[in-house]
Amino acid sequence: MSVKIREYRGTPYSRKDLEEGRVPAFRDKPRARYAWACGPAMGRFLAELKEGRIIGRRCRRCGRVLVPPRMFCEWCFRPTDEWVYIRDTGTVLTFSASYLGPAAERLKEPIIIAVIQLDGASPGIGILHKLGEVKQEEVHVGMRVKAVWKPPEEREGAITDILYFKPIREGQGGGE
Amino acid sequence: MASVKRRVAVIGAGITLFRRRMRETGRELSFYAAKMALETAGITIRDVDAVVCGSAPDAFDGVHMKGEYLLDGMGGHNKPYVRVYVGGGTGVFTPIAAWWHVASGHFDVVLAIAEEKMSSCHPHPQKAFTTIFDPIYTRPLGPNLVWIFALEMQRYMSVHGVKKEQIALISVKNKRNALDHPCAQLPAKITVQDVLNSEVMVWPVQRLDISPPSDGAAAVVLAAEHIAKRLTDDPVWIEGVGWCLDSTYWTNRDLYYPKYVEYAARMAYKMAGIKNPPKEIDVAEPYDPFDYKEAHHAEGLMLARKGEYLKGIKDEDDIFARYGRDGDLPICPSGGLLGVGNPIAAAGLMKVCEIFWQLRGEAGKRQVKNDPRTGVAQAWGDLMQVGTVIVMRA
């Protein structure tokens, strides 16, 4: 480091110091609550999920079908043109297995997650979701998968209306 | 396009210890770093015309509009002061914004400071990290931050056939380099086996593949040419700046390669007149919050071809021979985020400080052996999305 500098400052403490009161601190939590307007693109996407369908938007200029849908094409900078239903089958582009839950808690059984290119969306256009009914070591890039939906009466118009994607085993078909 | 006419130099740098938890408030940490930067530049706050703040999400420190909260600790009281922000890319972006403050001709001396106090979010910043995801189509899946890195790492490995054993060598190198950094939080002499045996977080990411959350601050002083030459015999010139942001929809692009880093690097190299990066750059600090990221980013910086950063590297000797301090091209001689710690914005600015010290020959035990003239620092952030690059010359 700069040969001129003699002292680097800062006073570390441990979690225990805090919990045992050696480091005085105030606690607080904001009330930071929101009702985000979904807008036409996400609003329709969620409404279709409730019906057990996945929908995207097509830009006629570049021809791409985009999921999640948006009302504008980021490449052409113009409004997208039409709604397109996407199939609920697809191909794993990349995956991983999480031993961490949302609050960094440790999990015994990992959550397997993947970016999945859905059939009917343009090449490379994937969505993030979970995989199920499969072991971590069986998953591979290029694996074919299909959505497993919640029963219709339990769907609420959310990305979680799809429980997970499961592998399409040999002979099971599942899309084309 | 017009061209840049005013030269801007870095003339001082400061940094605090990086630690998991610090007693000081974010303002106080900022003060330590700012004060050290001013002192090493040989000036006082009265000589500073404007202040640029860099800090990552408000949800870490737990203060809304935290730039405003931090400002008097950054010396911004009664001065032009602004906070810039590009997620994890902020640390390198802060001096870029300070650069345009000076290069525009409006100011002669500008202080750039980056701060993060991640320990405020208790017990762990993970919950704050989840707020970076889209609330409608991602957050309901219960993501944690490591997910996206794991998906990217997997894609990188699978496209190029890179092995985890190779990637782990980056962690070995950087943590070992950090043994010589007086501010380092997690310096260590570890082996590849230690990395591979460490707890699996989100496969293929294991504990020792990851840099730790930290508290800390860093600062640099920038000055216009006529001031810099008056104050120091060793100004370090900012010769290239670049930044680039890719689409929100990270699941809609191939994660194997950070095109946005390449674009940012091209912008900075063009400005600096660099045509052959691996030949013309003597020392580099690519952003390494995870070990594979160093490889990913070095490729984006065009210091290696796509997928070839670790080509032919099989063991510790190989990686130190190639990227060690006396290697072919020293990479992360500071110890990087993996070794020094990752107080997000401050970590990026720590890399700029390191290049400054390396180019001045003031890096002490960490000094690289190739008498460096040109260095590059880079940071990355958002949803696998933004690259920020700065090229400096002695």
Place this chain on the structure above:
Amino acid sequence: MERRVAIVGVGYSGFAPQTADVSYKELMFEAATRAYEDAGIDPRRDVNSFITCAEDYWEGFSIFDEFVPDQLGAVLKPTCTVSADGLYGLVNAVMQIQSGLFDVVVVEAHSKASDILTYDDLLRFAMDPIYTRPLGWHAYALAGLEMARYLYDTGALEEHCAMVVEKNKANALLNPLASYGAKVSMDDVMASRPLFSPLKELDVAPLADGCVVMVLAAEEVARRLTDMPIWVLGMGWASESISPEIRDWCRAIYAELASQMAYDMAGITSPAKEVDLLEVDDRFSYKELQHVEALGICAYGEACRLLEEGIFDRDGDLPVNPSGGSLGVGNLLEASGLFRALEVVLQLRGEAGRHQVPDAEVGLAQCWRGLPTASGAVIILGVEREVGA
């Protein structure tokens, strides 16, 4: 010394208390599309850099720029957040151009305040957690304290502040972008619910949604793009510590420093004579008077007399907030200042419609970052004329 920079395109969308039918993405896309159309440019081809102005807790998620490039046409381009009002974005865009790095830069700022359910607590969460938050006060208490000291020092009356509300809400009636235009009398304001004396309910600007996008260009490009460039003649910005205990509570030092910097750049020595209209922050009624004084238009204590004389009316000698201000248009969060710049651009172009101010050649827009801050920016815009000095 610097390259001259002009605003060559403006666009806006929203401007309503609620925009429930669109998300911030469609809101931004519409404003951006209008701005690019106004400038006659294709953002994918012609724009070098983009700046969005946002704060995370207003949006409800962290790192707002993650969610920005697509709807601005900014994908794979230099794009960043300036965590401040849109006017700060504007001054950074000017510096980016003047550095020689870029020729065309776009600035965006917006408010999606209608997405926020807990605005009061977010303001509280902006206060110093060690010294200020533990008091357990609503942030508006700071405005009440400041207003009281301001009135005490200047001799202005509560009624003067009420007159500001009356004027601005009346101006807003003529502005199609204003959400809160109304015929409200001084007496109505005086009779409104007390919050933190002397601050009353009608002294406070209500929230609104809206988005503003501007295209800035270096002189040589600006002349190619438009016959009516609006030049950036001066700009400045400054902050005081957020600690309320050590601030001056009568004077708005941040606005004094920011405007002095802007006047120096523009070569303006007598702003009251050389500026034709002012758009200043009035999120609390007294702030308009305080800001006008801080901008050096008159001494502290004189703004209330000039207000009484009608100088600041839309048809007065120096119109202040002809748009209707925040009191009439709504509190647009980080778009508050950029909206003021938009108003000045429209006025200087002669495109302000029914609230047009006659013969305006130089206009000033000022922002304050709102409670609990003491930060703000100033920009001075003008139609074709020589820059001073």
Place this chain on the structure above:
Amino acid sequence: MSLERPRLPHEIRHWFGDMECDYVYTLGIAGEKFYAGLKEGRIIGSKCPSCGAIWVPPSLYCPECFEETSEWVEVPDEGTVYTFTVAYVGPDGEPLEEPEVYALIVLDGANGGLLHKLGEVRPEEAYIGMRVKAVWAPEGERKGAITDIKYFRPVE
């Protein structure tokens, strides 16, 4: 849905969520001095070695000179009302049953002072320039919080 209107009013939707985390804020070097002082019934300021100003509440550095504080000094718990407001609403905007008086009290000899409540005074009696003094919580009840001062009361 209809051809004329892509969405009907009842199809407009909001997604509800939050960004709420738990935070701990260490008091910092200056904050620790200040709150430890309150617990002892003393108000602590920080003295700038350069300009000599005594800042209250204390700071690790002088915000004007940016010099590090060399000395922590006790200031009187008596001062002058610089400004005050009568609060009719609480932190959530809910009406208060009884209005309260909030003030900024500039403490004698200090730059700055404390934001606090006024007590033993009716709202209409408060005025700028009024002399006030801290009323402390009993020693055993003080815990290093701003409420260790109950309020400031008028003095003759």
